[in-house]
Amino acid sequence: DSGVTQTPKHLITATGQRVTLRCSPRSGDLSVYWYQQSLDQGLQFLIQYYNGEERAKGNILERFSAQQFPDLHSELNLSSLELGDSALYFCASSSLLGAGNTIYFGEGSWLTVV
């Protein structure tokens, strides 16, 4: 168990809808990351927050947004969903900024768009 908690574990929704994925980082970790894993794109970095502030942005669509709250939990909002958004979404956390600090992944949220 990595200590990173993600909810929901599975989600099925229709095209055009909006969903929110929730992440609780490991206790004490200030940095939260979101990744998308799909068969054709592999593991893609979406966005990183550190202590409530956005620190890095990757291949995140404009229809997607995220935030990190004062209690350090994070939410990834996916809107106007398309079939191609079906994927496994991972949250990860680490204690500090900077390469070399271990990044711990949650077990992911499976999103199926039908």
Place this chain on the structure above:
Amino acid sequence: QQQVKQSPQSLIVQKGGISIINCAYENTAFDYFPWYQQFPGKGPALLIAIRPDVSEKKEGRFTISFNKSAKQFSLHIMDSQPGDSATYFCAATDTGFQKLVFGTGTRLLVSP
């Protein structure tokens, strides 16, 4: 510049054999190279990592070999066991920036 190329895509090794997975990168700013192991239904978990100031790092049965001039690094799993059957991802990032760039993954099957 941001890509990390990983091979092979899949690998079958007999129990007790050596599993070798290779990765290559282009961005010379990368200076931290972790390997992650992922079991079905689970998130990736850090297995072992290396910085380019050393050419090899060993932890138990797992060894990373690093060739800075060739911009290549590889994972060796000695005495492979059926429990090692998983998908392995190499990754890379640069100092101060934790945007991990992942390889495409290698599905390893260790036959009994």
